[in-house]
Amino acid sequence: MTVLIVVLSFGAFFCLYRALQGPSISDRAIAVDIMAVIFSSITALVALKYKLSYLIDLSIAIAVISFVGTLALAKYLEGRSLDD
Amino acid sequence: MIEVLGWISLCVGVGFTVLGCLGLVRFPDLYNRMQAATKCVTLGTCGIMLGVFLRSGFSALGVKALLCALFVLITVPVAAHALARGSLIFGVKLWKHTVKDEFTDDRGSESIIEEDK
16 A cells, blocks of 8 residues: 555656646646646545545545636636636 | 455556656647546546545445545546646647647637647
């Protein structure tokens, strides 16, 4: 289980490289979105390893917040205001 | 048996997620990167959550993991689609070896394929 968590963290490091390096703003946005999804799965694995069932709520919350953030940035790039 | 299936599902999920992140680093332009990353990470996260469900059974942890898998399966492709559309309109360049760009053909605007240097 620990090996799986460490391998997932390496995946998050790849995303961090793209988020720091990315040529356009959308590259950074998608890298941060994918990184949030990976953190959500890491949280689920930690919850399974240490039998802490409340951590899975945190996993759902991270997924929701990253979805809303990416959608808001996509609307901004499209040139519309956030409420139409 | 269920235990072994859970381990297999967890390992497949982690493998797909890491390969998707590798695609995020290696592919040439934004749209290819987005394609690799969102597909692989969606499948990988669903695999991980399914593995958590199989290893913990019908407890609070397992059922919430299934809910999280369903949520990720719906929302990550929607976010990627919205972001790809936003970046096309914003004018992020396509890769220089791109063959066909139907979006700008339909809109009649000028091509956004990157110039070959």
